[in-house]
Every structure is written in C-alpha cells, then in structure tokens.
Amino acid sequence: MIVYSxxxxxxxxxxxxxxxxGWPNPPRPETLLRLLAHSARVVLALDEGRLVGFVTAxxxxxxxxxxxxxxxxxxxxxxxxxxxxxxxxLDDLSTLYMVDVMCDEAVVPFYERLxxxxxxxxxxxxxxxQSGE
Ligand SMILES: CC(C)(COP(=O)(O)OP(=O)(O)OC[C@H]1O[C@@H](n2cnc3c(N)ncnc32)[C@H](O)[C@@H]1OP(=O)(O)O)[C@@H](O)C(=O)NCCC(=O)NCCS
Numbered sequence: 001m002i003v004y005s006x007x008x009x010x011x012x013x014x015x016x017x018x019x020x021x022g023w024p025n026p027p028r029p030e031t032l033l034r035l036l037a038h039s040a041r042v043v044l045a046l047d048e049g050r051l052v053g054f055v056t057a058x059x060x061x062x063x064x065x066x067x068x069x070x071x072x073x074x075x076x077x078x079x080x081x082x083x084x085x086x087x088x089x090l091d092d093l094s095t096l097y098m099v100d101v102m103c104d105e106a107v108v109p110f111y112e113r114l115x116x117x118x119x120x121x122x123x124x125x126x127x128x129x130q131s132g133e
Contacts, residue, residue: 002052002081004088005044008036016051018073025130035132040065043088045072045081052076055085057093064098086114 013029016036020026027035036042036056045053053072059065067089072082093099101111102121112118 001047002076002079003046004084005046006042006088006092008033008042008044011036011044011051015049019051019054019071021071021074023130025127027130027132031132035069041089041092043085043092045076045085047076053081053085055082055089057089057099059093059096063096064100065093065096067099067101070101082110083114086111090114 011033013033016029016032019032036044036054039056040059040061041057043055044051053076055067055070057065057067067086070082070086072085090099099116100119100121101116102123103111108118
C-alpha cells in the first residue's frame with residue numbers, strides 16, 4: 001500500500017535508491033536526502049518504507065514557490081502516484097500567489113489536469129553541477 005508523508009527525516013540512503021532515471025550526472029541517494037531536507041515542502045510516496053515517488057517545492061513562504069523535482073520510480077508509474085503527490089503539494093501551497101513549474105512539453109497535460117496553465121520560461125542548466133556534489 002502506498003503511504004504519503006511530508007517528513008523526509010526518517011529516510012535512509014537505502015530507502016531512496018533508483019531515482020533520477022536518465023540523468024547523465026545524477027545525484028546520489030545522500031544528495032537526494034539532503035535536497036529533501038532543505039526543500040520548503042515535500043510530499044513523499046512510500047511503499048513499505050521505500051521511497052517510490054517524491055515532489056519538492058522551494059519557496060519564499062510569502063508569495064511564490066517553484067516545483068523543481070517530481071519523480072515516480074518507473075515500476076510505480078501510471079498508478080496515479082504522480083498525480084496524488086502533486087495534488088497534495090499544490091494543496092500545501094494554496095495560500096501562495098505564484099506556483100511555477102518548468103517541464104518538458106510531454107508533461108504539460110499532466111500539470112494542466114491539475115489546474116496549472118501553460119506559460120513561457122527561461123532556464124539555465126550546468127550539467128557539471130547536476131549531481132549536487
Ligand atoms: C511525470 C511522472 C511523475 C508522472 O507520475 P505517474 O505516477 O506515472 O503519474 P500518474 O499515474 O498520476 O499519471 C497521470 C496522467 O499523466 C500522464 N503522464 C504521466 N507521466 C507522463 C509523461 N511523462 N508524459 C506524458 N504524460 C504523462 C499519464 O498518462 C496519466 O494519464 P492517464 O491517467 O490518462 O493515463 C512520472 O512519469 C515520472 O516520474 N517521469 C519522469 C520524471 C519527470 O518527467 N518528472 C516531471 C518533471 S517536471
């Protein structure tokens with residue numbers, strides 16, 4: 001059974017393996033634990049203690065939040081977990097004026113179904129820093 005939580009503190013490295021699929025320079029489990037701990041809000045999906053999906057938000061806590069990371073382990077995709085993670089996070093952020101996400105074109109319909117709308121943005125990516133080491 002999938003259980004949802006907003007507290008990453010109990011997690012160990014062994015429980016958070018398998019994420020960042022396809023990233024050329026992926027963060028290690030230790031780094032995932034670190035970024036979860038430092039996010040303003042997280043929602044976690046757990047299966048018997050193992051992390052199988054997560055979404056994070058960073059925020060000023062006044063007007064704005066950004067959702068940098070949403071991922072569900074491949075074996076758990078297509079079961080509504082990503083939708084539930086995002087729905088819960090958006091509920092947590094409902095008092096804020098701006099909630100922004102940058103994503104690939106293919107994922108836009110996923111977010112539109114959750115009430116977000118298409119916009120234009122700009123980004124910078126420094127792949128040498130992708131692992132967060
Ligand atoms: C995007 C992601 C989190 C969705 O998680 P999930 O648990 O599989 O999502 P759900 O089961 O709630 O799917 C909800 C709907 O979105 C669609 N969807 C899910 N992932 C999609 C994707 N990558 N591209 C297009 N549509 C997608 C599904 O088809 C589903 O629609 P349906 O119910 O009509 O079939 C997951 O595919 C993932 O981890 N992808 C890799 C990382 C990523 O792209 N993250 C988004 C960063 S902005």
